[in-house]
Amino acid sequence: MFDEQTLAQSQDLGEKRDAAYDKIVERFGNSAPPSAKAPKTHSGLPIKTAYFPHDVKDLKFSQIGAPGQYPFTRGNLAAQYQVMNWANQPVIGYGLPENTRERMDMLAAQGMIGYFGQKFYNLVYDLVSHEGLDPDHPSSRGRIGQCGMAVYSKADMAALFDGMPLDKMNVVHITYYQVLPALAQYIALAEDQGLSAGDLRGNSMNWYHQSAYVGMSAFPPANGHKLAVELIHYCAKHMPRWNTTNFFGYGVEEAGGTAVQEIGLMLAYGIDLVRSCVESGLSADDVLPRFGFQIAQANDFFEEVCKIRALRRIWATTMHEKFGAEDPRSMHVRIHTHTSGAVLTAQQPLVNLIRTTLHAFGAALSGVQAMEVSAYDEALAIPTEESATLALRVQQIIQEETNITSVSDPLAGSYYVESLTDQIANAALEFVERVEAQGGYIAAQQSGWIRREVEESAENWREMVNSGERKVVGMNCYETDDEAQQPIFKVDKEVERIAVERIQAHRAERDAGRYEAAMAEFRKAAEAFAKKDYADLGDGSLMETAIEAARADATTGEMMGVLKDALGWRAPHEY
Amino acid sequence: MNTEVQTGEPAPVMMADGRPIRVLLAKPTHDCHDRGVRLVARKFRDAGFEVIFANFLMADEVVTTAVEEDVQVIGVSSSSGGHMAVFEDLIAGLRDNDLDDVLLLGGGVIPVDDEKELKDWGVKAIFGPGTTAEDAIVMIHQQFM
Numbered sequence: 001m002f003d004e005q006t007l008a009q010s011q012d013l014g015e016k017r018d019a020a021y022d023k024i025v026e027r028f029g030n031s032a033p034p035s036a037k038a039p040k041t042h043s044g045l046p047i048k049t050a051y052f053p054h055d056v057k058d059l060k061f062s063q064i065g066a067p068g069q070y071p072f073t074r075g076n077l078a079a080q081y082q083v084m085n086w087a088n089q090p091v092i093g094y095g096l097p098e099n100t101r102e103r104m105d106m107l108a109a110q111g112m113i114g115y116f117g118q119k120f121y122n123l124v125y126d127l128v129s130h131e132g133l134d135p136d137h138p139s140s141r142g143r144i145g146q147c148g149m150a151v152y153s154k155a156d157m158a159a160l161f162d163g164m165p166l167d168k169m170n171v172v173h174i175t176y177y178q179v180l181p182a183l184a185q186y187i188a189l190a191e192d193q194g195l196s197a198g199d200l201r202g203n204s205m206n207w208y209h210q211s212a213y214v215g216m217s218a219f220p221p222a223n224g225h226k227l228a229v230e231l232i233h234y235c236a237k238h239m240p241r242w243n244t245t246n247f248f249g250y251g252v253e254e255a256g257g258t259a260v261q262e263i264g265l266m267l268a269y270g271i272d273l274v275r276s277c278v279e280s281g282l283s284a285d286d287v288l289p290r291f292g293f294q295i296a297q298a299n300d301f302f303e304e305v306c307k308i309r310a311l312r313r314i315w316a317t318t319m320h321e322k323f324g325a326e327d328p329r330s331m332h333v334r335i336h337t338h339t340s341g342a343v344l345t346a347q348q349p350l351v352n353l354i355r356t357t358l359h360a361f362g363a364a365l366s367g368v369q370a371m372e373v374s375a376y377d378e379a380l381a382i383p384t385e386e387s388a389t390l391a392l393r394v395q396q397i398i399q400e401e402t403n404i405t406s407v408s409d410p411l412a413g414s415y416y417v418e419s420l421t422d423q424i425a426n427a428a429l430e431f432v433e434r435v436e437a438q439g440g441y442i443a444a445q446q447s448g449w450i451r452r453e454v455e456e457s458a459e460n461w462r463e464m465v466n467s468g469e470r471k472v473v474g475m476n477c478y479e480t481d482d483e484a485q486q487p488i489f490k491v492d493k494e495v496e497r498i499a500v501e502r503i504q505a506h507r508a509e510r511d512a513g514r515y516e517a518a519m520a521e522f523r524k525a526a527e528a529f530a531k532k533d534y535a536d537l538g539d540g541s542l543m544e545t546a547i548e549a550a551r552a553d554a555t556t557g558e559m560m561g562v563l564k565d566a567l568g569w570r571a572p573h574e575y
Numbered sequence: 576m577n578t579e580v581q582t583g584e585p586a587p588v589m590m591a592d593g594r595p596i597r598v599l600l601a602k603p604t605h606d607c608h609d610r611g612v613r614l615v616a617r618k619f620r621d622a623g624f625e626v627i628f629a630n631f632l633m634a635d636e637v638v639t640t641a642v643e644e645d646v647q648v649i650g651v652s653s654s655s656g657g658h659m660a661v662f663e664d665l666i667a668g669l670r671d672n673d674l675d676d677v678l679l680l681g682g683g684v685i686p687v688d689d690e691k692e693l694k695d696w697g698v699k700a701i702f703g704p705g706t707t708a709e710d711a712i713v714m715i716h717q718q719f720m
Contacts, residue, residue: 127655131605131632139632142660143605176605214607215630256610342610346684346704379704381656381686458610459617466707475705488686491656571604571630 001061002053010053021049034469042300042470043258044460045423051415059422063313067367067408071316073309073421074409075367076332081405086363087114087370088395089336091174093124093149094382095495097160100149103388110389111396114370119169122372123160124148130176131217132560132569135499145495147382148174152499152556154185155506158192166190171202172246172336177218179204180227180546181559188550197547203243203292206231209269210248212445213255213454221445223567229276229534234543236286244290245273246336253296254342256458259307260424264431265441265450266293267314271432272441274323279534284323288330295368297359298340302420304359305411308335308366310425318432336370337363341378347474349486352376357394364398365411371395377486384489503555510553518552519562521545526566588623590647590719597625598648598715601637603661604630608654611683615650618708624648624715634664642672648715654683659692666696678718680711 002010025032039047048055065071068078090112092103104121114120126148128140134152135144144150151160166189173182183204187197208224210216218224228245235244247269252262270291277287295311297304316331325331339359344352353376360373373391375383383391399405411417438444445451464470471477522545529542549559587595598619602612612628619626627644631637641649649669651661658681669677681693682702690701699718702711 127605127657141664142657143603143655146656176607210607215602215604215609215613216607217604217630217632251607254610379684381684455613459614462614485687488688490686 001059002057007054007057014050014052014054017050041259041303041420042298042461043260043303043424043427045260045303045420045427047416047420047423051419053415055415055419056422059418063422064412064418070320070328070331071313072328072331072333073313074412075312076328076334076369080367080408081364081399082408084115085399085405086368086395087120087170088112088392089114089120089122089172089370089372090388090392091122091124091338091372092388093126093174094147094489095145095491096150096498097156099145099492099495100151101160101162103385106385107388107392110392112392114170119164120172120370121169122172122174124174125176125178125182126150128152129178129182129556132178132557132564134503134555134557135496136503137557140500141496144499145491150495150499152503153506153553154188154192154550155553156502157185157189161189165195166193167195167199167201169201171200173202173204175205176210176216177208177224178556178560179206179208180231180543180563181550181554181556183231184543184546184550184559185556187547191551197238197242198240200239201241203246204231204235205248206245207248209441209445210251212265212450213251213257217569217571219563220568220570221442223530225272225276225442226529226532226534226537227563227567228273229280230529230537230542232277232287232290233280233282233538234540235290236282237538237540242290243292243334244287245292247291247293250294250296250338252454253298253340255454256342256461257454258457259298259300259303260427260431261454261457262296263307263311263314263424264428265435266295266311267318267428268432268435268444269441270315271318271322271436274319275440276534278323280537281535282538284319284325285327285330288319288323288325289327289332292334292336294336294338296340297337297363299343299355299359301358301362302417303424305362305366306417306421306424308363308368309409309417309421310428311335313421314425314429314432335368336372337368338372339363339374341374343472344374344376344379345472345474346379348480348483349376349380351474352378353390353394356391357397360394360398361404364404367409377488380486381488382491384487506553506555515549515552515554518545518549519554519558522549522554522559523562523566526562530566586623587625588716588720595625596623596648596715596719597627597644597646598650599627599629599637599641599644599646600650600652601629601631601640602652603655603657604632606653606655606657606683608683609652611654612650612652615652615682615708615711619712622712624712634661635668637665638668638672638674641669641674641677646677647719648678648680650680650682650711652683653681653685656684658683658685659689662693662696662698666698678715680714682706682711 067075127143206228211218232244235242247266249262249266312333315333319325373394375387375391377387525541525545616628679698
């Protein structure tokens with residue numbers, strides 16, 4: 001990118017500066033912090049204390065390119081926030097369907113908005129649903145409507161979306177493994193509105209690998225993976241506007257993984273998933289345009305920005321070179337940023353607003369497509385109306401007041417940013433090679449290799465916090481003794497009783513004959529599915545029988561029971 | 576319920592009667608926030624405790640494991656809510672099995688109001704954000720040595 005004369009000059013000036021720098025540090029002796037001598041990113045990558053043209057001399061301009069041009073380092077599209085601002089996608093969900101609806105309406109009234117003024121809702125299901133159970137299961141007590149909405153059937157969804165035409169909005173269903181029942185119920189509700197599956201817009205999580213990072217019950221990884229491919233098949237045929245899969249990188253960083261591990265693992269899984277889709281008869285260009293990414297934005301400001309740029313580059317080059325993807329949309333990384341919750345503190349909770357603002361600012365500078373900004377009371381409880389509104393305001397301030405939306409990829413060309421982007425990209429590709437050497441992502445999950453890698457990073461982080469090497473304001477420095485007590489949001493205790501009563505009434509009132517028949521067919525399809533190889537997937541029977549079960553008012557717990565029986569369901573330590 | 580027993584490299588820490596201190600750390604299966612409790616498990620092991628780590632769906636599974644494994648300490652980690660019901664069932668189950676003397680600890684994200692109530696029920700301490708595994712180790716030492 002630079003001529004020889006410039007590079008020689010850069011080298012010369014750089015060396016002079018480095019010598020002068022070393023002298024200053026030497027003069028400070030032991031009072032200079034260790035980071036002055038050997039600075040590192042939070043991922044542990046070595047960085048310099050100042051950057052020059054010669055630091056990016058091996059980087060080709062074509063690896064940086066232009067916004068909207070392969071390899072998309074600088075963003076997916078030529079026109080970015082100038083014409084289409086990022087979507088506000090705060091996570092919403094607590095209590096009964098009507099409680100969640102109230103919060104949806106409140107935030108919409110406060111200006112929460114999707115692309116081109118559309119309604120966007122990012123809805124999370126509760127802990128009972130995540131476990132694949134119903135609220136009257138004995139383990140559900142205390143968990144109903146907690147951390148998400150108590151929605152277990154088409155009827156609950158009807159209450160949630162009462163009076164809202166489903167084809168006029170975009171809904172993200174934040175599930176764990178109850179992906180298929182939730183989508184089936186949503187499609188069945190759409191049919192009641194006179195719509196078809198193809199009219200729907202939104203996302204399924206379709207992510208069966210959270211158990212790679214944290215201990216929770218799950219389908220065996222290979223079976224979860226097969227379910228993911230099946231759903232992609234169904235959507236490729238029937239739901240062209242539905243985003244099939246959410247690559248949950250956020251879960252990696254929240255579990256303690258580094259930025260490099262986060263994007264490396266997402267690419268490694270992407271390779272496994274596309275490979276399996278191809279084996280099942282789909283092409284890369286059939287499936288890739290409907291993949292999305294949920295990526296964390298944490299504390300190391302430049303590393304987190306460069307991580308996004310690096311991910312775009314290595315995803316595009318890998319999908320193009322390895323799988324022959326040609327459609328630009330197949331090479332785009334569509335990102336929903338979720339600002340890190342794990343780095344927020346219970347101490348001095350209002351201070352979290354400052355952290356989340358920096359996270360959101362970094363995400364905006366890196367050019368993401370949607371954002372959830374964590375509420376400042378994230379470390380304490382479900383956000384209150386006040387904290388949820390303030391989190392939305394963080395996005396709105398950046399969108400409306402800072403003018404950073406006028407210029408795409410504004411940090412491009414910074415020697416540091418380009419050098420660090422390249423460094424992260426290369427480190428992530430090396431990490432992908434290590435995963436591939438384990439036999440690919442699924443094999444590496446199954447053997448516990450991924451968990452060990454991420455856990456080691458988490459422990460390193462904790463040691464650095466404990467030793468004070470990594471500062472956390474309010475926790476290991478600048479503590480205060482007299483903290484005002486923060487008002488805490490609590491789900492109404494009545495929610496539990498009402499949810500249980502409702503589901504029992506729901507079961508008593510439904511057409512038992514239709515329900516039994518539909519569930520028998522669903523069970524048959526699930527058992528047949530369990531025996532299938534990838535090459536046999538795609539006849540649609542699993543999803544179609546699930547939709548019929550949802551039409552017949554089957555609950556999430558009932559449908560998940562069928563899938564657990566057919567595919568296996570293991571507690572974390574059985575892996 | 577599925578458990579894994581981890582014994583530490585260092586010499587086991589003995590109680591006054593010469594038995595090693597055995598700790599059961601338990602986490603609900605659908606509470607994915609287990610980064611903290613797994614670190615605590617390792618720290619406890621390094622401190623010489625015998626650690627049993629378990630994920631559970633129902634509180635009575637914790638009671639059964641406590642009986643089978645003959646533990647002196649139970650630590651429940653909860654970061655997604657639902658802890659009150661778990662502790663209520665757990666305490667009742669321990670009483671039914673004559674295990675009232677087990678040291679009961681909590682950790683994770685547990686609001687202050689709940690913490691007060693849990694202490695009234697007999698939970699000895701709640702280790703929330705900002706506390707360290709070492710704080711819990713000190714408490715266990717004080718209790719048994």
